[in-house]
Amino acid sequence: MNDPEISPAERAATLRQRLQHHAHRYYVLDAPEIPDAEYDRLFQELQAIEAAHPELLTADSPTQRVLGQLLPGFAPVRHAVAMLSIRTETDTEASGALAFDARVRRELELAEDAPPVEYAAELKFDGLAINLRYDRGVLVQAATRGDGETGEDVTQNIRTVNKIPLRLIGCDAPVLEVRGEVYLRRDDFERMNERQRERGEKTFVNPRNAAAGAVRQLDPAIAAQRPLSFFAYGLGEVQGWPVPATHSATLDALASMGVPVCTDRTVALGAAGLVQFHRAMGAERDALPFDIDGVVYKVNSLALQQRLGFVTREPRWAVAHKYPAQEQVTRLERIEIQVGRTGKLTPVAKLVPVFVGGTTVSNATLHNLFELRRKGVRIGDPVIVRRAGDVIPEVVGRVVDRTVDRTVDAPAGTPGPRSPYVPNFRFPRACPVCGSAVLREKASIAHCCTGGLFCAAQRKQAILHFASRRAMDVEGLGDKRVDQLVDSGLVRTLPDLYTLGPDQLAGLDRMGDKSADKLVEGLARSRQTTLPRFLYALGLRHVGEATARDLARHFGMLDRVMDASEAQLLAVNDVGPVVAHSIRTFFDQPHNREVVAQLRAAGITWPEGEGAAAAHQPQPLAGKTLVLTGSLPHLSRDAAKALIEAAGGKVAGSVSKKTSFVVAGEEAGSKLDRARELGLTVLDEPGLRALLAAPAAD
Numbered sequence: 001m002n003d004p005e006i007s008p009a010e011r012a013a014t015l016r017q018r019l020q021h022h023a024h025r026y027y028v029l030d031a032p033e034i035p036d037a038e039y040d041r042l043f044q045e046l047q048a049i050e051a052a053h054p055e056l057l058t059a060d061s062p063t064q065r066v067l068g069q070l071l072p073g074f075a076p077v078r079h080a081v082a083m084l085s086i087r088t089e090t091d092t093e094a095s096g097a098l099a100f101d102a103r104v105r106r107e108l109e110l111a112e113d114a115p116p117v118e119y120a121a122e123l124k125f126d127g128l129a130i131n132l133r134y135d136r137g138v139l140v141q142a143a144t145r146g147d148g149e150t151g152e153d154v155t156q157n158i159r160t161v162n163k164i165p166l167r168l169i170g171c172d173a174p175v176l177e178v179r180g181e182v183y184l185r186r187d188d189f190e191r192m193n194e195r196q197r198e199r200g201e202k203t204f205v206n207p208r209n210a211a212a213g214a215v216r217q218l219d220p221a222i223a224a225q226r227p228l229s230f231f232a233y234g235l236g237e238v239q240g241w242p243v244p245a246t247h248s249a250t251l252d253a254l255a256s257m258g259v260p261v262c263t264d265r266t267v268a269l270g271a272a273g274l275v276q277f278h279r280a281m282g283a284e285r286d287a288l289p290f291d292i293d294g295v296v297y298k299v300n301s302l303a304l305q306q307r308l309g310f311v312t313r314e315p316r317w318a319v320a321h322k323y324p325a326q327e328q329v330t331r332l333e334r335i336e337i338q339v340g341r342t343g344k345l346t347p348v349a350k351l352v353p354v355f356v357g358g359t360t361v362s363n364a365t366l367h368n369l370f371e372l373r374r375k376g377v378r379i380g381d382p383v384i385v386r387r388a389g390d391v392i393p394e395v396v397g398r399v400v401d402r403t404v405d406r407t408v409d410a411p412a413g414t415p416g417p418r419s420p421y422v423p424n425f426r427f428p429r430a431c432p433v434c435g436s437a438v439l440r441e442k443a444s445i446a447h448c449c450t451g452g453l454f455c456a457a458q459r460k461q462a463i464l465h466f467a468s469r470r471a472m473d474v475e476g477l478g479d480k481r482v483d484q485l486v487d488s489g490l491v492r493t494l495p496d497l498y499t500l501g502p503d504q505l506a507g508l509d510r511m512g513d514k515s516a517d518k519l520v521e522g523l524a525r526s527r528q529t530t531l532p533r534f535l536y537a538l539g540l541r542h543v544g545e546a547t548a549r550d551l552a553r554h555f556g557m558l559d560r561v562m563d564a565s566e567a568q569l570l571a572v573n574d575v576g577p578v579v580a581h582s583i584r585t586f587f588d589q590p591h592n593r594e595v596v597a598q599l600r601a602a603g604i605t606w607p608e609g610e611g612a613a614a615a616h617q618p619q620p621l622a623g624k625t626l627v628l629t630g631s632l633p634h635l636s637r638d639a640a641k642a643l644i645e646a647a648g649g650k651v652a653g654s655v656s657k658k659t660s661f662v663v664a665g666e667e668a669g670s671k672l673d674r675a676r677e678l679g680l681t682v683l684d685e686p687g688l689r690a691l692l693a694a695p696a697a698d
């Protein structure tokens, strides 16, 4: 940057060009290529050069105007009162607050011993600025900031945001413009991206981009599917409404009219109050349900705000005080594969450690192979890492370097843009933890280890599931106990459970004689089980209780299930190709067969043929579909379901024309309404019992 070969004039020109490019990507296309912090750095470098060499300043320098362009497609809206931006204090330490307070006091010509200035301190939401225009209390227009003078009319899309009131409570002022930030909560953002991932579609880089995309989405129906949120932080044009004397009272007034105002705000006294707020919110930041990139301080008194006025486009009475950026650039060194508790294989980026979102990050998720390909990241690339809140850090993309043409080094025949070339990384075919085959199911984007019972990564999860109430029902074997047993090395595989005796257990923390005995007894009791329970307990992918029961019923004996071909499995009620393939793959793994053999050797038994015998029990509900709603007086939902299924019926989650009966208990909701609409038979608990006892209709 201080290369003596490059003159300040050349550097300034380069910076302007780069900033223009990135501003267009950011504001117009909503597709940034670099993190904000990187943009800010370039911007500040240009500002510094221009300050040192005023002769280099040009009228079109990005430092000289508020950026943003109109997108074709939305009608322009001229703001009655310009939408300004605020100065940013990039110093993330306490000194940023001190500097602002000192400036305000100087501008107000306050004596050193004058009392502290009162500030309104609030959060700096990371979304998109919106002006909401209310005409006699009714929302008539919503506009983006645009270039500050003219924005875009996005009324249709904003109307779909449930949190924004269409009518103000108790306000019929001729004109009241409310300004604030449209944003996406982190959980809504994660869900949205999860859905995109499941569909194999492009994910959004961060909540802010997703929110901006939704607001400027030309199809309001699509905008409506994005769960946007809103917080007000100020006013625009006002006619016929008595504006309170302070900013904090203004926000209180807006809140009482039904406008969302964030409660994480305060009135702070002097620099010390600001520093305290900055610190307190910094500590809260990760726990907040939405992203913030800093806090905002505003002189609370509107009269003082007026005295302070503006410098070009920024008020002297407000400042944004940042926190460490939640996105940073670093280098991707390696890609490792991590096996989750459920057997899912996740590519994890090993990064050159970087300080992001307040901590040092050296691992970040790449989610799955398809997303990795779509993002086009390769080992050695500079990449953007995001860490916000408690969410696992992720690589959101690579930094685009236009000097490298990726198409050149891809060999002929390289697949098109849906699966770009990732030449220096290969997804493993065997689980890196246990060596079992890796399977990716049709229509799924996740690769999974098939070593279920054998794989160390899945051990705890497998044991917990095995011991659970509806599986082997081992009393005294919960979360903490399983952690202890596995971490101490006492249990490596499921059969190890049945070798445990009081002596071994005695050494464990918080394991008194009583609980040791209870666990040993629980294990002993679980040895006597049923085939459906045992099959379910093995934890095969896609084999839930119902499928386990169907398998037991159909084949009657475990060995027949284990040896059934996919075609034979397909003959089982409700078993489709994905389930059949999963069962076959599971029993094809020698480890899994060995675990089954060891469990049987440990004394686990069931009445062989019992499952098949069940088929000959009366099936009064064969072919019937029932829906349960509300709570029944004497039957839990699980119990009712079990009874219905034992009688050959099915339990569905929603009411349709195909529903045979609806069983309604107390506080039955919309399902009951729907049943009545469709004219279905509605039963109470005695009605259900009568049906269960009845002989089959045919």
Ligand code: IVH
Residues within 6 Å of the ligand: 084, 085, 086, 087, 122, 123, 124, 125, 126, 127, 128, 129, 130, 180, 181, 233, 234, 296, 315, 318
């Ligand atoms: S006040 C004249 N308060 O930050 C002051 N802005 O450059 C106008 N922002 O794009 C802004 N949280 O959308 C204000 N609590 C807050 C804010 C906030 C986020 C955004 C705003 C604007 C940018 C300011």
